[in-house]
Amino acid sequence: MKNKYLKGAHLSERKFKEILRLFAEDLTATQIANISGVSRVTVNSYLKKIRQQIARHCEALQPLESGHRSQAVRNVHHSTEETAVKTDAGRNIRPVVFGIYRSFDRLHTEILPDVSRSMIHSVIRSNRSVLETQNVAERIRRFSNVADLGQYRLYNLENDGAIAVADDVDAFWGLTKHRLAKFKGLNRSTVYLHLKECEFRYNNRNEDIYETLLELLKEQPLSLS
Template identity: 80%
Template sequence: MKNKYLKGAHLSERKFKEILRLFAEDLTATQIASISGVSRVTVNSYLKKIRQQIARHCESLLPTDPLRSTSTTERKVVPATQDSDSSLPLKTDVSRNIKPVVFGIYRASDRLHTEILPDVSRSMIHSVVRSNRSILETQSAADKIRRFSNVADLGQYRLYNLENEGASNPAEDVDAFWGLTKHRLAKFKGLNRSTVYLHLKECEFRYNHRNEDIYETLLELLKTQPLSLS
């Protein structure tokens, strides 16, 4: 079936665009399935593909040197081929051995970026907040944390302001992003470690494009980087 946004699709382009519009309105898979008349299993499959492409897009905009938050140099993205929608590798699973799930926030090229920090513990965060540099030096974590103006602990839904030297994130900017992220993740009634990365990148995408029509932005993204069910 011809669908320029989704290769190998069993749905018409019109029906897929309906699902995409409902996704852009931030409805749940259950709501989208009910409105569109498409099974929840199929909707979930499509939404995962969409979120993967969003994550790849966000990754493509990361600066080549994340320690330089003002850098405008972005990673080169290899366009997806007709046989695959994978332009960048995605490591979406967060190991169950990592507790809690912590991510950092920083600004580059007038956008907020996020990064999950598997080696950063709550004790490290608390040490930064208390300006206790000794534990950071002992655990060789200074370089991992100093690029971020804020870190968030998803286990406790808590945002920390690290007030790092050179941090450029306006407080209201980060607070607005964190408010959006907490609200969106709370809808899922618990974090699934196999999808938390995709949802985090979706929050990043939605926030950075908050002044745009998300549906039209997604259409443009998927026109240049079509999804593939293969």
């Protein structure tokens, strides 16, 4: 079936565009399945493909200086681990921490698998010695903020940060908290994709998300293989 946005599709282009429009409106997979008449399993499969393409797009826009990310970070979204990201009640679960920084007019995010809650608190207390011994000081200094998804807390690492940047980050964090909270717990295998989706939606907040996605998928079609 011919579909210029999805290679090897068993779904018409018209139906796929309907799903894409509903995704752009930020509906859940269940809502999209009910409205489109496509099974939830199929919808979930397509949404994962869309989010993977969004993540690749966001990665391509990251400044070159962030290209030294560790293999552990690059593999976060390829993980098959199904442990849910829990709130503070599950303290035995290592929290998912990510950094936020601004480059020109865009915000970028990076999951920090080797940064713990205690390290964040050390930064807040200006106790750099702990960080220096664990070789993460330089990496953390690149970020204006870090967020702990286990507690849904945002930490400011720049006491003298510009108000415009702070307002930008606060607006992004508000969007991210709202979007991730509605899932009532995320699998670690999908956290990265949802985070990059939040990044994409925020950076394109003044654009028509549906049209932006159409253009992206026209240039870089999805593949079911």
